[in-house]
Structures are given as C-alpha cells and as structure tokens.
Amino acid sequence: MVSTAVPPRTLSSTFLLGLASVASWFIVRPFLDPIPSLSGLYTSIGFSLFAFIATLYLVPALGPTFIKAHLSGRDLLKDYATPIPESLGLVCASVYTLALILFIPFAFSDSLTIHLTQTPEGIFVPEFPHSRLSVYLSSLLSLLMTTILGFLDDVFDIRWRHKLPIPIIASIPLLMVYFAERGNTHIVVPLPLRFLLGSLLNLGGINGSEVGQALIIATSVILNDLFTSLGQLASVYRSTFSGVRQNAGMAYGSKELVERHLFSPYFMLPLVAVCSGFMYHNWYPARAFPGDTLCYVTGMAFAVVGIQGHFSKTLLLFFLPQIFNFVLSCPQLFGLVPCPRHRVPRFDKVTNLLHPSKAIFMKPPSKLAATVLWILSFFKLVDLTLHLSGVILETTNLTILNFFLVRLGPMNEKKLVQVLICCQICGSVLAFSVRYGLAGLVYDGDRR
Amino acid sequence: MVSTAVPPRTLSSTFLLGLASVASWFIVRPFLDPIPSLSGLYTSIGFSLFAFIATLYLVPALGPTFIKAHLSGRDLLKDYATPIPESLGLVCASVYTLALILFIPFAFSDSLTIHLTQTPEGIFVPEFPHSRLSVYLSSLLSLLMTTILGFLDDVFDIRWRHKLPIPIIASIPLLMVYFAERGNTHIVVPLPLRFLLGSLLNLGGINGSEVGQALIIATSVILNDLFTSLGQLASVYRSTFSGVRQNAGMAYGSKELVERHLFSPYFMLPLVAVCSGFMYHNWYPARAFPGDTLCYVTGMAFAVVGIQGHFSKTLLLFFLPQIFNFVLSCPQLFGLVPCPRHRVPRFDKVTNLLHPSKAIFMKPPSKLAATVLWILSFFKLVDLTLHLSGVILETTNLTILNFFLVRLGPMNEKKLVQVLICCQICGSVLAFSVRYGLAGLVYDGDRR
Numbered sequence: 001m002v003s004t005a006v007p008p009r010t011l012s013s014t015f016l017l018g019l020a021s022v023a024s025w026f027i028v029r030p031f032l033d034p035i036p037s038l039s040g041l042y043t044s045i046g047f048s049l050f051a052f053i054a055t056l057y058l059v060p061a062l063g064p065t066f067i068k069a070h071l072s073g074r075d076l077l078k079d080y081a082t083p084i085p086e087s088l089g090l091v092c093a094s095v096y097t098l099a100l101i102l103f104i105p106f107a108f109s110d111s112l113t114i115h116l117t118q119t120p121e122g123i124f125v126p127e128f129p130h131s132r133l134s135v136y137l138s139s140l141l142s143l144l145m146t147t148i149l150g151f152l153d154d155v156f157d158i159r160w161r162h163k164l165p166i167p168i169i170a171s172i173p174l175l176m177v178y179f180a181e182r183g184n185t186h187i188v189v190p191l192p193l194r195f196l197l198g199s200l201l202n203l204g205g206i207n208g209s210e211v212g213q214a215l216i217i218a219t220s221v222i223l224n225d226l227f228t229s230l231g232q233l234a235s236v237y238r239s240t241f242s243g244v245r246q247n248a249g250m251a252y253g254s255k256e257l258v259e260r261h262l263f264s265p266y267f268m269l270p271l272v273a274v275c276s277g278f279m280y281h282n283w284y285p286a287r288a289f290p291g292d293t294l295c296y297v298t299g300m301a302f303a304v305v306g307i308q309g310h311f312s313k314t315l316l317l318f319f320l321p322q323i324f325n326f327v328l329s330c331p332q333l334f335g336l337v338p339c340p341r342h343r344v345p346r347f348d349k350v351t352n353l354l355h356p357s358k359a360i361f362m363k364p365p366s367k368l369a370a371t372v373l374w375i376l377s378f379f380k381l382v383d384l385t386l387h388l389s390g391v392i393l394e395t396t397n398l399t400i401l402n403f404f405l406v407r408l409g410p411m412n413e414k415k416l417v418q419v420l421i422c423c424q425i426c427g428s429v430l431a432f433s434v435r436y437g438l439a440g441l442v443y444d445g446d447r448r
Numbered sequence: 449m450v451s452t453a454v455p456p457r458t459l460s461s462t463f464l465l466g467l468a469s470v471a472s473w474f475i476v477r478p479f480l481d482p483i484p485s486l487s488g489l490y491t492s493i494g495f496s497l498f499a500f501i502a503t504l505y506l507v508p509a510l511g512p513t514f515i516k517a518h519l520s521g522r523d524l525l526k527d528y529a530t531p532i533p534e535s536l537g538l539v540c541a542s543v544y545t546l547a548l549i550l551f552i553p554f555a556f557s558d559s560l561t562i563h564l565t566q567t568p569e570g571i572f573v574p575e576f577p578h579s580r581l582s583v584y585l586s587s588l589l590s591l592l593m594t595t596i597l598g599f600l601d602d603v604f605d606i607r608w609r610h611k612l613p614i615p616i617i618a619s620i621p622l623l624m625v626y627f628a629e630r631g632n633t634h635i636v637v638p639l640p641l642r643f644l645l646g647s648l649l650n651l652g653g654i655n656g657s658e659v660g661q662a663l664i665i666a667t668s669v670i671l672n673d674l675f676t677s678l679g680q681l682a683s684v685y686r687s688t689f690s691g692v693r694q695n696a697g698m699a700y701g702s703k704e705l706v707e708r709h710l711f712s713p714y715f716m717l718p719l720v721a722v723c724s725g726f727m728y729h730n731w732y733p734a735r736a737f738p739g740d741t742l743c744y745v746t747g748m749a750f751a752v753v754g755i756q757g758h759f760s761k762t763l764l765l766f767f768l769p770q771i772f773n774f775v776l777s778c779p780q781l782f783g784l785v786p787c788p789r790h791r792v793p794r795f796d797k798v799t800n801l802l803h804p805s806k807a808i809f810m811k812p813p814s815k816l817a818a819t820v821l822w823i824l825s826f827f828k829l830v831d832l833t834l835h836l837s838g839v840i841l842e843t844t845n846l847t848i849l850n851f852f853l854v855r856l857g858p859m860n861e862k863k864l865v866q867v868l869i870c871c872q873i874c875g876s877v878l879a880f881s882v883r884y885g886l887a888g889l890v891y892d893g894d895r896r
Contacts, residue, residue, distance in 0.1 A: 065604050066604075068604075069603050071603075098620075102624065133578070133625070134585060137585035137586060138585060141549070141588055141592065144592045144593065145549075145592065172550065173552070173588075176549055176552035
C-alpha cells in the first residue's frame with residue numbers, strides 16, 4: 001500500500017484577500033478613531049493577521065527552494081519516500097521577527113502622545129519610553145540571534161554538545177542591556193529557565209506536534225494576560241464604586257501593569273499567527289517540516305515574554321506536558337537506561353499504526369535502573385519486556401509520546417498528535433485553575 | 449601544469465596566545481586606571497583583537513563544515529578544481545556582531561558614572577543614555593538582518609530581482625526606531641545611499657578584493673574620526689590658551705561630537721579586525737571565499753556609521769574606486785552594451801595571467817552605444833575589437849578590474865588585487881586631501 005506523496009495544500013485566494021482586508025481594517029482602525037492604550041493592540045492584531053497570511057502563502061511557495069538547497073528530509077512515519085522540505089520554521093521565524101520590527105512605531109507611538117515633560121527651558125517635550133524601547137529591541141535581537149543559530153543548526157547539523165551554548169549566546173543581547181542599564185529596568189534573566197524552554201519544546205517527531213504545542217502555550221499566555229487585565233480593571237472599578245479614593249499612584253501603578261501585560265500580547269499574537277499558518281501545512285500528513293529554528297525561536301519568545309512580563313511561574317505551569325516529558329526522560333538522558341538515537345514511536349507500515357519504540361538492554365540493568373523502571377512500570381508509564389528469570393530485557397522509550405501509546409494502545413499518527421494537543425490543553429486548563437483558583441483560596445475572596 | 453590545491457594556512461599558537469594576552473590587557477586596563485571617555489575605546493580595541501583571533505582561528509576550522517553543507521565553489525581563476533569553502537563571510541559577520549553585542553555594557557557604562565540628574569524627589573539618579581542605546585541596538589538589528597539575508601542569499605541563491613529589497617528590509621529596524629522616536633535622535637536615513645553601499649562593494653571576483661576594499665575603507669573611517677577628534681581637541685586648547693572664555697555650551701557640544709565620533713570606531717574597529725583575520729585566509733591563493741554575506745554586512749556597517757556619525761559625504765569619498773566602477777559599468781547595467789553573466793577577467797592557464805574579459809556584439813551596436821564606447825576607448829578605459837569596416841565587434845567588459853588590465857596589460861591575479869588595493873588607498877588619500885585640504889582653502893587657515 002505504497003501511496004505517492006500528497007501535493008501541497010492550496011488556499012483559495014478569495015479567503016486570503018478577505019483576510020487581508022480584515023487585517024487592514026485592524027491597522028487602519030486606530031487612525032480613524034484613536035482608543036487610548038488599546039490602539040497598539042488593534043495594530044498588533046492587524047499585523048498578526050498579515051503574518052498569518054504571509055506564512056500560509058510563503059511555506060508552500062518556498063518549499064521547492066528549500067529542497068533545492070538540500071534542506072529536505074524523508075518523513076520517518078510514512079510509507080512514501082518523497083522528500084519533504086525541512087527547516088521551514090525559518091520562514092515562520094522571519095515573518096515573526098519582521099512583523100515585530102514593523103510594529104515598533106505603533107508600539108511606542110501611543111506613549112508619545114500621553115507623557116509630556118517640561119525641559120529646563122520650559123518647553124514641553126514628549127517623554128519617550130526609551131527604556132521600554134531598549135527592552136523591546138534587545139528582545140528582538142535575542143530572537144534574531146536565535147533564528148540565525150537555529151538555522152545554522154539546520155544547515156550545518158551542529159553536534160549536541162556544541163548546541164548547549166546556543167541559548168546562552170542568544171540571550172546575550174538581553175543580558176547585556178540588563179548589565180548596561182544596571183537594574184534601571186526590571187529585567188531578571190534566569191538563564192537556566194531560558195535554556196529549558198528552548199529544549200523542552202523539542203519533544204516532537206510527529207507531524208504538527210511542535211507547532212501545536214507552541215500554539216497552545218502562546219494562546220494560554222494571551223488568555224492569562226486578558227484575565228490579569230480584566231481582574232485589574234475590575235478591582236479599579238470596585239474600589240471606585242465602594243468610595244475608596246483612587247490615588248494617582250495606584251492609577252499609575254495599574255497603568256504600568258497594563259503596559260507590562262501589553263508587552264506580552266505584542267510578542268504572542270504574531271507568534272500565534274505564524275504558528276497557525278504553519279500548522280496548516282505541517283498538519284498530518286505534513287507538507288513541510290519545521291526544523292530546529294521553530295523550536296528555538298518559540299522557546300526564546302516564551303522566555304522573553306515570561307521574563308519581561310514577570311510571570312515566569314505562571315508560564316512554567318503552561319509547560320506541564322513538556323516538564324512531564326523531561327522528568328520522564330531523565331533516566332535515559334542521564335545514562336541510567338540505554339538511549340537510542342531516535343526515540344520517536346515505531347511505525348508499522350502494514351497497519352499504519354504507531355507503536356511505542358523500545359530501548360534494548362545489551363547487559364542486565366543496574367539495580368538502580370531496574371528499581372526506577374519497576375516503579376515507572378507500576379504507574380503504567382513504561383512497558384517492560386522480561387526474561388523468564390525476571391531480568392529486564394527491553395523497555396519502551398521514556399517519552400510522553402511512547403507513554404501515550406503504552407497507556408492508550410497503538411494508534412495512528414493523526415490520533416497521537418490529537419492526544420498530545422488535548423493533553424497540552426488540559427495542562428493549560430489545570431494551570432489556569434491553579435493560578436486563579438488556588439490564589440483565591442490563599443488570598444481573601446475579593447481577589448479571586 | 450596542474451597543481452594540487454594548497455592546504456589551509458596555519459597559525460602558530462604562540463602568536464595567537466600572545467595576541468590574546470595583549471587583547472586582555474586592553475580590556476582590563478580601564479578597570480585598573482579609568483580614563484574618562486577613552487575607556488570605551490580601550491575595551492573596543494581589546495574586543496577587536498579577540499575578534500581578529502576568532503576569525504583567524506574559526507575560518508579554517510569551519511571550512512570542512514561549510515563544504516559538507518554544500519557551501520563550496522571552484523576558484524574560477526585557478527587551474528585546480530578542489531572545492532574551496534564558500535560563504536565564510538558568515539563567520540566574519542557572526543564574530544563581528546557578537547563582538548558588538550558583548551561590547552554593549554562597556555559602550556554605555558562610561559556615561560553612567562558621568563551624568564547625574566535629580567529626580568523630583570531629590571534623589572540623584574544616573575541619567576542613562578537610552579536614546580543612544582536604542583540607536584546602537586537598532587544598528588545591531590540592521591546588521592543581524594543583513595547577516596541573515598546575506599546568508600539566505602548564499603544558501604538559496606536568490607535571483608537578482610528578489611535581491612533588490614534586501615537592503616531595504618535590512619534597514620527597517622533603523623527606520624522604525626527613527627519613526628518611533630520621531631526625530632528625537634538625529635538619524636537621517638538616506639535609503640538609496642544605503643542600498644548603494646551594499647552593492648558597490650561587490651566588484652570582486654578575485655581573491656582578496658572584497659575584504660581588501662572593506663579593510664581600507666574601514667581604516668579610512670577610523671583615521672577620519674581620529675583627525676576630527678584631534679582637530680577638535682586642538683581648537684579647544686587653542687581657544688583656551690588664546691584667552692577666549694570656554695563656555696559650558698561649547699564644552700558640551702564638543703563632548704557630544706566626541707561621543708558621536710566614538711560611535712563610529714566602536715563599529716569600525718571590530719570590522720577592521722574580522723576583515724584582516726579573514727584576509728589572511730582569503731589572500732591569493734584563497735583558502736576560503738567570503739560569499740555575499742560579507743559584502744552585505746560591511747556595506748551595512750558603513751551605512752550605519754555614515755548615517756549615525758553624520759559624515760555621509762566624507763564616507764562617499766572613500767568609495768571613489770567603487771563609484772568609478774559603478775559609473776563605468778552603467779552602459780552594461782542599463783543594457784546599452786551586452787552584459788555577460790560573469791565579467792571577471794579571463795584566466796589564461798598557460799601563462800597564469802589574467803586578461804580583460806570581453807563582451808561580444810551579436811548585432812552592430814546602436815549609434816549611442818558606439819559613441820559611448822568610442823569615448824571610453826579614447827580615454828583608454830576599454831579596448832575595442834573592430835571589423836575592417838570600423839564596426840565594433842567586441843569590447844572589454846566595463847569594470848574597474850578589466851580597466852586595470854587594459855591600461856597595465858595582462859598580469860597575474862595577485863598583482864591585480866595589489867593594484868586594486870593600491871588604487872583604493874590612493875582613493876582614500878585623495879579623499880582626505882579633499883576633505884581637509886580643500887576645507888582649509890575654503891575656510892580660513894585656522895581651521896585647517
């Protein structure tokens with residue numbers, strides 16, 4: 001049952017044109033009728049829609065160019081050998097950073113009209129938020145460096161130990177601006193977290209997994225911003241109605257908080273856009289592979305947003321499936337259990353189903369390894385193959401994808417990615433209930 | 449006389465270590481004994497030396513990786529067919545931007561200790577030069593985008609008409625910051641100039657030509673900064689000694705001018721470093737080719753410096769040979785004279801000499817074309833091959849390299865690049881005499 005490769009997915013130009021006009025409306029809207037402190041958000045949505053269109057259009061258009069430049073690969077979980085263009089995450093990353101760069105004047109034009117300070121000469125000049133601009137620019141620099149490094153990884157296939165410094169090098173611009181401003185802005189740079197975010201995302205191997213995760217996490221971050229802003233607005237109104245005098249400091253404080261939480265949708269909206277655009281072409285059966293660039297860049301975008309927006313802890317909650325995958329992988333990563341080069345599920349050509357892939361013990365496992373595996377097996381996290389004597393011969397690989405296959409039985413690739421995405425959504429829902437529900441239990445009822 | 453390809457040039461580790469210790473001294477020096485407003489320059493020299501070492505070491509080390517990634521080419525002007533690694537300008541560009549990024553805290557730490565402003569609460573806080581930082585960061589963003597686009601050009605071999613928007617896209621960050629700040633800083637962005645600088649540099653085709661030109665132009669810019677600063681210092685001293693009261697405004701003005709002229713060596717010193725490091729491996733016979741990335745990035749660096757440093761006109765003078773080449777090329781660029789795909793000089797394997805390459809007229813040239821060619825021929829800029837009837841059959845290609853070969857006769861490649869570099873140096877000397885000599889004639893003698 002060898003099938004030929006599927007042709008690229010096409011798009012009706014009517015749909016694209018319709019979308020482009022909606023996008024234009026979002027960009028033009030603030031000019032016609034300025035809405036204080038929200039006009040930036042409108043423009044951001046407009047740019048994101050254009051980024052979505054650009055990704056939808058460019059990914060299939062540039063596919064042949066990538067294949068010609070030796071950037072293609074065979075889909076390991078399919079029965080056809082047609083080369084699929086690889087590293088198209090570069091296109092997403094480029095569209096994403098370009099959208100962010102074009103957005104600069106809109107992100108900062110609002111502030112121009114609001115603050116006016118008096119110079120010693122008595123002239124009122126707009127107080128430009130240079131500090132915020134520096135932070136924005138250094139975030140962009142970090143994202144661009146991540147793009148370069150991710151693409152270099154795709155082209156030159158960098159060895160694992162040479163990859164380690166990549167997230168560190170890429171966060172240098174942010175760090176440097178932090179050093180230069182010496183705490184003038186409130187950037188905290190937890191480097192290990194940043195490193196983690198980049199590598200956590202790379203649990204893929206099946207069509208649509210990397211992009212799907214990124215999409216859900218980005219959406220969760222936007223929702224979190226929305227909830228926080230709504231909560232703040234509500235508390236401001238409540239204090240106004242209950243007769244408590246609203247002093248200038250509080251208003252300023254909440255304004256700053258709103259601005260800080262705007263920083264994060266500015267970075268997340270275009271990310272959602274390019275990820276959904278790419279998802280269309282990366283969905284099972286994939287017409288394009290993301291390569292390493294996408295994982296790196298989305299990881300860096302989350303790190304930037306988490307750090308600049310000061311909600312690293314909430315952000316980590318959105319990574320529950322990735323953290324579970326990382327913890328589960330530890331015995332293989334740290335050499336307790338043998339680790340084959342590829343740990344993607346095994347594809348059965350006859351039934352078209354995926355089975356958990358296995359790691360074989362060439363010599364009996366150590367006492368520690370055996371104990372760990374027995375515990376994992378007790379919780380049905382792995383499936384063990386035993387010798388008659390009770391010695392462990394094989395174990396399923398310790399990844400979240402193999403865990404799903406162990407728990408739910410063999411399934412086809414499309415189903416598996418759906419399970420993964422459901423799990424990611426459940427993780428986000430859990431994260432929200434922990435963040436807002438538990439916070440309500442701890443603080444008094446008013447804060448809920 | 450087929451010779452095998454030459455092995456990579458090696459470097460004694462004693463030399464590299466010695467250089468590294470000199471570089472460290474330059475970086476440590478300002479910490480031991482701070483020199484106001486010059487400590488940044490010391491650090492810049494230190495970083496540049498490290499960049500020089502990194503380029504010297506990395507170019508041969510990464511050569512095989514580039515060949516493996518299909519980034520290699522045959523040297524058209526040699527008789528051996530061994531692949532030479534191509535696009536190693538990427539290494540230079542990466543080292544260059546990394547050096548600039550690591551330099552951020554040093555470039556702006558000096559200002560921290562000098563300016564102190566009083567807040568309304570009466571606390572003295574350091575007035576951080578956010579505006580200068582934004583300009584620096586946006587310049588870096590432009591350079592990084594140029595690097596990405598140049599490398600994409602190398603990998604995907606972008607078509608000529610798709611290349612046109614590249615310098616425009618790459619200058620968007622600078623433009624955006626300009627729009628965002630709405631003239632708060634004094635950035636002028638002459639886009640056409642920027643475009644010109646990038647493409648002007650690409651007159652190469654012979655080993656060492658691109659890097660050689662960039663090296664000389666960058667050195668000229670640094671010398672120009674030096675002359676300007678010295679001139680200013682001299683005028684300040686003169687006015688002090690001659691009893692003219694030096695008011696605060698003037699001191700401030702000259703301080704700002706010095707800072708502005710420091711901006712340019714901060715960008716030029718590391719460029720000189722990476723170019724000389726690369727020159728060592730690109731010199732005849734070349735062990736590595738620069739690719740498009742280097743031309744783009746050096747062009748962008750000159751544009752950034754010319755625009756931020758406000759001396760576009762002086763900068764253009766340093767491009768005299770490139771402008772001559774461009775003007776000479778016009779009849780071929782605009783279709784008056786047929787233009788073959790490659791216009792590099794023709795290599796004669798037997799004599800090992802280069803001869804001017806020729807463009808053949810398939811049909812008799814138009815009256816205008818013939819007139820232009822006759823004029824060029826009168827000034828010995830081209831060599832024409834005539835039919836007995838006087839109709840032009842062939843002309844040497846209209847580039848500066850072919851012009852040298854027409855004027856000075858066939859020569860080997862090494863000699864030709866030496867002639868080109870001499871010409872570039874003469875151009876800079878002429879530029880300096882125009883800039884300082886003529887300025888002296890126009891203004892009074894004191895200003896000379």
